[in-house]
Amino acid sequence: MGQARAYLLASLAAFYLVALAIPQVTADMTDEVNLLWGNCKVQRDGTGRQTVAMSLDRWTTSGFSSKIKYLFGRIDMEIKLMPGNSAGTVTTFYMMSEGPWQFHDEIDLEFLGNSTGNPYTLHTNVYARGVGSREKGYRLWFDPSQDFHTYSIIWTQQYIRFLVDNKLIRQIKNKMMNGSPYPNYQPMRVFSTIWNADDWATQGGRVKTDWTQAPFTAYFRNYKATSCSQGQNSNVCGQSSPNGLFNQQQDQMQQQQVKEVDAKYKVYDFCDDSKRRIGSSEDCQSQ
Numbered sequence: 001m002g003q004a005r006a007y008l009l010a011s012l013a014a015f016y017l018v019a020l021a022i023p024q025v026t027a028d029m030t031d032e033v034n035l036l037w038g039n040c041k042v043q044r045d046g047t048g049r050q051t052v053a054m055s056l057d058r059w060t061t062s063g064f065s066s067k068i069k070y071l072f073g074r075i076d077m078e079i080k081l082m083p084g085n086s087a088g089t090v091t092t093f094y095m096m097s098e099g100p101w102q103f104h105d106e107i108d109l110e111f112l113g114n115s116t117g118n119p120y121t122l123h124t125n126v127y128a129r130g131v132g133s134r135e136k137g138y139r140l141w142f143d144p145s146q147d148f149h150t151y152s153i154i155w156t157q158q159y160i161r162f163l164v165d166n167k168l169i170r171q172i173k174n175k176m177m178n179g180s181p182y183p184n185y186q187p188m189r190v191f192s193t194i195w196n197a198d199d200w201a202t203q204g205g206r207v208k209t210d211w212t213q214a215p216f217t218a219y220f221r222n223y224k225a226t227s228c229s230q231g232q233n234s235n236v237c238g239q240s241s242p243n244g245l246f247n248q249q250q251d252q253m254q255q256q257q258v259k260e261v262d263a264k265y266k267v268y269d270f271c272d273d274s275k276r277r278i279g280s281s282e283d284c285q286s287q
């Protein structure tokens with residue numbers, strides 16, 4: 001290869017590394033996601049910004065997914081849930097690997113609907129190599145159907161974090177050294193779906209979906225994916241990202257946030273459930 005050409009390629013590669021490290025706020029969400037199935041409609045608000053309206057009725061579940069996969073990164077999305085009687089419905093925002101199901105990795109945020117006037121539950125979980133059962137459930141400190149709020153997943157080699165309006169609610173550290181499975185090598189795609197789960201979702205399945213209220217519609221906007229370099233069909237972050245985004249230790253303020261959220265808003269914790277817990281309770285607590 002000629003020297004000039006090698007130089008050109010190297011600088012192009014450097015350019016892409018830097019360019020991709022910058023959060024990509026795209027004007028159009030559909031540049032980043034494919035509307036996959038069911039009833040997903042693209043709307044524009046007064047400023048021209050895209051919103052995806054996704055609906056559930058008796059016959060149709062709906063969903064979209066990111067066009068590419070990510071191996072580590074940060075995903076932010078603004079979501080506004082359906083108001084009123086949403087009992088039986090589950091609205092999701094999650095990341096999932098492809099390939100054999102028994103080894104799949106998954107990072108979950110799920111909003112379990114409720115009857116009018118009763119609070120949603122935000123359910124969080126992680127699967128690594130097919131092993132899940134790390135559920136924690138939360139109430140929110142606002143009504144998630146009144147406005148858009150930002151929900152985020154940060155996934156690095158060291159930890160997984162869930163944030164609500166930039167407030168850290170949960171962290172799961174990589175404890176593979178202690179034998180706890182951790183998703184650390186399979187790229188994942190981002191999904192959002194709405195489906196009916198009235199056999200278990202609301203008050204343990206006692207409250208059923210009221211189909212006379214259908215369609216149930218949730219809104220999604222400002223999808224933002226931050227990751228590092230572009231691998232084949234996926235974005236990959238190594239040990240360090242150029243902007244240091246993924247290497248921050250959990251600082252004191254965030255530790256405080258998690259403590260506060262745990263004390264005030266946590267309603268379910270797999271750590272308290274020795275039958276379902278994987279790993280020791282010390283592992284559970286020391287996140």
Ligand SMILES: *[C@@H]1O[C@H](CO)[C@@H](O)[C@H](O)[C@H]1NC(C)=O
Nearest residue numbers: 112114118119121201202203
């Ligand atoms: C629904 O509301 C009831 C009563 O406040 C509460 O016990 C329950 O956890 C809420 N969420 C779900 C998903 O059932």
